[in-house]
Amino acid sequence: MNNVSESVLEINGLEVVYSTNRGDVKAVRGIDLDVRRGEILGIAGESGSGKSTLAVALLRLLKAPGKVTGGSVVFNPAGRSPVDLLKVHGEELRVLRWSSLSYLPQGSMSSLNPVMRVQDQFKDVILEHAPDRRNSLHEMIPRLLAQVGLEPRVAKMYPHELSGGMKQRVLMAIAVALEPDLVIADEPTTALDVTIQRVILQSLADLRTDFGVTLMVISHDMGVHAQLADRVAVMYEGELVEVGDVRQVFKDPRDPYTRQLIESIPKLGRRAS
Amino acid sequence: MTADAPPVVVVDESQDSAPPPSGVRVWLSRHPLAAYAIRRVGLYFVELWGALTIAFFFFRLIPGDPIQTLIQTLQQNYMYNQQASTELIARYQQEFGLTGNLFSQYLKYMEKLVLHGDLGPSLINYPTPAQDVILRALPWTIGLLGISAVLAWIFGVILGAIAGWRRGKLGSAIATNLSIALSHVPYFFVALILVYIFAYSLGVLPARSAYDSNITPGLSLEFIGSVLKYGLLPGLSIVIIGTFSWILSTRMLMVPVLGEDYLVYAEAKGLKGWRILTRYALRNCYLPQITAFGISLGFIFNGNVLVEQLFNYPGLGTTLVTAIQQLDFNTILGVTNIAIFSVLTAVLLLDLLLPLLDPRVKYWK
Numbered sequence: 001m002n003n004v005s006e007s008v009l010e011i012n013g014l015e016v017v018y019s020t021n022r023g024d025v026k027a028v029r030g031i032d033l034d035v036r037r038g039e040i041l042g043i044a045g046e047s048g049s050g051k052s053t054l055a056v057a058l059l060r061l062l063k064a065p066g067k068v069t070g071g072s073v074v075f076n077p078a079g080r081s082p083v084d085l086l087k088v089h090g091e092e093l094r095v096l097r098w099s100s101l102s103y104l105p106q107g108s109m110s111s112l113n114p115v116m117r118v119q120d121q122f123k124d125v126i127l128e129h130a131p132d133r134r135n136s137l138h139e140m141i142p143r144l145l146a147q148v149g150l151e152p153r154v155a156k157m158y159p160h161e162l163s164g165g166m167k168q169r170v171l172m173a174i175a176v177a178l179e180p181d182l183v184i185a186d187e188p189t190t191a192l193d194v195t196i197q198r199v200i201l202q203s204l205a206d207l208r209t210d211f212g213v214t215l216m217v218i219s220h221d222m223g224v225h226a227q228l229a230d231r232v233a234v235m236y237e238g239e240l241v242e243v244g245d246v247r248q249v250f251k252d253p254r255d256p257y258t259r260q261l262i263e264s265i266p267k268l269g270r271r272a273s
Numbered sequence: 274m275t276a277d278a279p280p281v282v283v284v285d286e287s288q289d290s291a292p293p294p295s296g297v298r299v300w301l302s303r304h305p306l307a308a309y310a311i312r313r314v315g316l317y318f319v320e321l322w323g324a325l326t327i328a329f330f331f332f333r334l335i336p337g338d339p340i341q342t343l344i345q346t347l348q349q350n351y352m353y354n355q356q357a358s359t360e361l362i363a364r365y366q367q368e369f370g371l372t373g374n375l376f377s378q379y380l381k382y383m384e385k386l387v388l389h390g391d392l393g394p395s396l397i398n399y400p401t402p403a404q405d406v407i408l409r410a411l412p413w414t415i416g417l418l419g420i421s422a423v424l425a426w427i428f429g430v431i432l433g434a435i436a437g438w439r440r441g442k443l444g445s446a447i448a449t450n451l452s453i454a455l456s457h458v459p460y461f462f463v464a465l466i467l468v469y470i471f472a473y474s475l476g477v478l479p480a481r482s483a484y485d486s487n488i489t490p491g492l493s494l495e496f497i498g499s500v501l502k503y504g505l506l507p508g509l510s511i512v513i514i515g516t517f518s519w520i521l522s523t524r525m526l527m528v529p530v531l532g533e534d535y536l537v538y539a540e541a542k543g544l545k546g547w548r549i550l551t552r553y554a555l556r557n558c559y560l561p562q563i564t565a566f567g568i569s570l571g572f573i574f575n576g577n578v579l580v581e582q583l584f585n586y587p588g589l590g591t592t593l594v595t596a597i598q599q600l601d602f603n604t605i606l607g608v609t610n611i612a613i614f615s616v617l618t619a620v621l622l623l624d625l626l627l628p629l630l631d632p633r634v635k636y637w638k
Binding site for chain 2: 059061093094095096097098099102103105109110111112113114115116117124125128129158160
């Protein structure tokens with residue numbers, strides 16, 4: 001599909017199942033997808049379509065009873081040799097995390113450690129993967145916070161002193177702290193109010209411009225993809241039904257399910273039926 | 274760096290706005306932690322007074338005449354056959370604070386206790402004051418039970434955290450089931466087994482008393498070595514069972530925390546396992562263990578009656594049992610007062626300490 005070196009991630013035939021008492025449930029059924037360097041790729045789909053399972057599997061955070069049963073995920077970090085994300089383990093995987101492959105969780109979740117100050121949650125991950133930056137921390141943390149529109153004093157605060165939108169910004173700043181090759185964002189605007197959502201989306205777009213990161217954004221909200229993504233991939237029942245340029249998908253959706261998703265966006269001046 | 278920076282989120286700074294009138298109030302509103310501490314310490318004294326008062330009246334309800342018991346003891350000890358004169362009885366009543374009505378007895382008792390730290394004479398050790406009897410036993414109890422409790426807590430919390438962290442693994446399952454089985458075995462049962470193995474069968478450790486009676490007590494290396502040797506078995510019996518019960522409770526606190534979002538996040542961050550365990554998991558669940566530890570430290574001052582009796586250890590537990598047997602009410606009340614004092618003080622210190630350990634704990638507004 002694409003030139004190999006242009007892709008950050010090449011997913012081939014990825015399959016994920018959840019084992020239950022009544023047999024295996026296939027959550028991701030053989031997905032092929034390339035993530036191009038520098039793009040923002042949206043993953044759309046309704047609840048239960050397997051988009052979050054896909055994200056968790058790519059991040060290697062899948063927990064039992066979830067299990068990857070097939071496929072390969074080739075990751076091409078800049079300056080490192082390509083690796084199959086599904087085959088790295090232990091220390092090899094740990095070193096890859098954050099400096100190359102980073103994660104932006106939902107801000108409304110309690111992803112920040114409640115008993116650590118914001119600056120310490122920057123510090124631990126930076127020092128873990130880039131210990132030589134110890135001396136530049138005092139300059140780095142306020143700069144990263146400013147990047148997402150937060151005052152330097154936020155560094156000294158605890159998570160319970162922050163609003164949902166502020167927590168989301170902190171998570172964004174931590175996600176790009178080490179300039180990773182790929183950031184996987186799982187529902188970055190869910191549970192935020194509409195005005196904050198807009199600002200967060202703008203900040204995400206700015207991060208791409210400033211840091212040149214590749215973003216994979218999981219969201220059920222087609223509006224998010226319309227505003228943010230370059231390309232969008234639509235999932236339904238664990239399968240990819242459509243991938244394409246975001247304008248093209250919105251203008252002329254090929255798959256009937258995609259059409260329904262787009263029509264589900266509420267419009268001003270139209271009554272709910 | 275950004276072409277058009279997103280709007281800066283403003284942090285609310287209007288915490289202490291309207292200035293209160295008087296100087297003290299201004300100061301207190303500026304220093305909420307100090308205001309809280311003052312209120313908490315005030316409450317502590319109220320609690321202390323209430324508990325000591327209840328204890329005093331409660332012990333006056335014990336049936337039996339302590340003076341008659343004393344006179345009988347004296348008669349037996351000194352082969353003294355004459356009947357006690359009414360003056361003698363009156364003098365003893367005066368001395369033991371048993372004259373006047375209950376309320377004036379209470380006032381006199383509290384006055385002596387608060388102003389002079391005097392608990393009144395001990396009945397069985399007359400005329401030695403009860404506080405001297407208690408102070409003689411106190412170091413033994415604090416030494417034996419205090420050190421054992423600290424060790425059990427440290428071992429238990431560390432092992433329990435690891436057991437929770439490695440749940441589902443064989444080692445963790447063994448530790449957990451062993452803890453369930455052993456954490457409710459009474460101390461003295463383990464003590465008996467230890468005595469059987471080490472004192473009776475192997476004969477390597479002493480099972481009675483607190484030190485070798487051939488050595489003169491003092492700050493000599495020989496004496497300290499002897500104290501440690503004699504304390505090993507009673508200490509071990511407490512540490513073993515204590516450790517298992519701390520393992521169980523720590524594991525129970527640990528497991529739910531492992532499902533929290535911030536643990537998944539810490540894993541995604543690629544932090545080292547040990548760091549996630551200590552800074553993320555344990556750090557978020559060990560507070561109840563601190564509270565429980567403080568309370569258990571407070572209860573140490575009751576003595577551990579069974580273990581001390583079994584090993585004939587000269588601690589507070591032994592003192593208390595002897596005092597109860599002989600109706601030595603000043604000593605019983607004194608031991609009770611020390612327990613009240615230590616439990617309330619431990620809880621006070623914890624309440625003052627917790628806000629420093631967990632930023633989310635806030636008692637003040």
